[in-house]
Amino acid sequence: MPRPGFVLDVDRSTPPIVFHHGEGFRLEKLPAGRSRVLYPGEPLAPLDDVEAAISHALDHPLGDSEPLRALLRPGMKLTICFDDISLPLPPMRRPDIRQRVIEAVLDRAAAAGVDDVHIIAALALHRRMTEDELRHAVGDRVYDAFAPSGLLYNHDAEDPDNLAFLGTTPHGEEVEINKRAAESDLIVYVNINLVSMDGGHKSTATGLASYRSLRHHHNVQAMLDSKSFMDRHSSELHHSNWRMGKVIRDAGVKIFQIESTLNNDTFGQSGPMSVLQKREWEWNARDRASFVTMKAALDRMPVKARRAIFQAWKAPYGVTSVQAGEVEAVHERTTHNVFAQQLVEVEGQTDVLTMGLPYICPYNVNSIMNPILVACLGLGYFFNMYRGRPLVREGGVVIMSHPTSSEFHPVHHPSYIDFFEQVLADTTDPKEIEQRYEKQYAEDEWYRHLYRTSYAYHGVHPFYMWYWACHGMAHAGKVVVVGGETKAVRRLGFTPASTLQDALEMAEDVVGRDPTVTHIHNPPLVMADVT
């Protein structure tokens, strides 16, 4: 029986806590008597028979949907869409759940005599997936059957000939999605719901959309009004997507949604990395030896080698649920299952929130975590992992631990380089950035070309990353980065610190003496239900 997550009150006997620090780790002693650590629950038991669960979900859909078999018929146009490389994190070991689900869907399509099938990676403005990445997601069998004939491909949000305008929401939001999907008799959307933000109407309304459509919810105001975007009912990002979902439905586009949840078994229960998932006071001699060896080796390795080791890691996630059918009914069940794994009740807010940022976020899989992504991961994702109220009080301090080197992947993140050198050198105010620079980057022909033909994120993507962090920026009185590159940290508008102790002292200048400290322990992912 897996143990649930809990909040540990730090006392003198509490051992140092592991902080992720990019492609390395730090062991930090938190102040006794006024600190607490939010520990995630242990991985939930995975499904015994995933194939049977998929079959059951397809044959017994939720909501007012018919079973998938009943929706398939000869001569129809079927489009299968799936989440891109940004999910899950780290990528899961083969077979990926997307492959298992897509094969089950295709098997039913084959039985029904459906000939016209397209499979689309729903990546919105993310970079295109490479052949290896597509093979990993959908499996070799599906890839070899569809890709050579051009029937498996990446969504292109800048292809004017393959976008369909479906209408406008009552709030004036334009809905434009992939034309093939919009003109299909059925869209089957295959999700992986790693966190509660994923899935629902956001899958189609965001994953298959164009810039024209995305800008209505990927903007500063929507982010400031999303408290948080991990809680759909309090998220303007989701409200907008839900409105768009209604427009899509009213336009006659039929969607069969399939969502799956994973447990949080990121580094496994055995092997040298498993120590990262254990609670520090439970480390045995072997755990300690493997941690010391791993840390010593990593500290002496060149950054490229470290990066290669971590990026090669495939998580042994177990599938905890699969549900299918009508979008909203499915998503309700999915969110419940995600919360069952991740949600931990926390009483009250804190003065100082600390977090160790890992080597990976949704936008640097097989790539480099640049400073903008560090800001997005810390103040966007980790800060927003709450329901109710943020973990840190308004005006409190957020301390993040990450090397934050000003290194960029030139192929994946070309517009990030210019954003860092041009935009952030000028201002870090999200609203000002949005007004002055967004359009120029979004419509830049060179970025557009790289997005469509190379493996680059869209020109506007670094802006979205900055907006993602704006709720955290507005809420926190100060942001300190421990162990980061001074120049890069200052460019982000944050304060650099060499050690956690220094950072805590800096925090006292903002929140007063002897502040309360709360640390989010990761991996794996944990979400705070703050009362």
Next chain:
Amino acid sequence: MKLPQVKVPAVRIPRLPFPYSAPTTPAGIEPVARKVRSGPAYDTSWARKLPARLGRSLLRDTVMRAGVRALAAPTVHGLDRLAALQEDGGPVIFAANHHSHIDTPLLQTSIPEPWKERIFVGAAADYFFRNPMTSALSALLIGAVPIDRSRINRTSADRAAGLIDDGWSLLIFPEGGRSPDGWGQPFRGGAAYLAVRCGVPVVPVHVHGTGRILRKGKKLPTPAATKVTFGVPLVPQEDDDARRLGARIEQAVAELADEVTTDWWSARRRAHAGDTPSLTGPDATGWRRAWALGDPSRRTRREKRRWPDL
């Protein structure tokens, strides 16, 4: 003078007394059965003891793997279909089509953990166990267990079932022998019978391309690329009998063959439409079967280009 004839006694090597030699059997007592050194009743249990397993494991991961790589250059597909079974770790039956002697080492080097160390091969008693030497080598090198293919033999079945019940997995070629003409042969019921009897899943496996390496009648191997494809495991259902499961296994291998020669999606569509090409080829004789096979290695080699005489 006539010399007296001397009788030269026959030279006899003195026999060591008991207990330094084998005892004789008293009259009226039924002699103890001599140990069978070959054939269907050959006892292979020694080859599953630790020293033999270690030796076999070493051989498999060195000589056998290198040889297979040099001759067959295999690519392995469909291992992801075994993920759930791998977690379970119980015994399974691998049922594959059969074209060549290299099929066994090819599969033994392709079958993943946790089965590759505890697997035995169902081998034809009349071929692999025809004399003491081949019997010992087959048992030791490939972990073979004799299967009598000439008649239904309860001993063979009981032995195989006992091993499966003890946690050993079985690699078997249900066609009963290598293909005589490049096409498959109808599957026999052994694999299905054992699966139903022991309640273990059957993993259908398709081996492609080995017919070009060492097909029946060939003495020397020719290197060629091969493909091993593992299929979705077939779990015997409560109402399954050996005949029904046998048909499912044959159909599954045929679908894998179709998947290999076309692609997965086309194969699935044909499977659902009931149009999966049969493993056994067209119902014809002679050249028409060879023609339908379309094996490139059988086609006449193009003449080397010659420069014109000027």
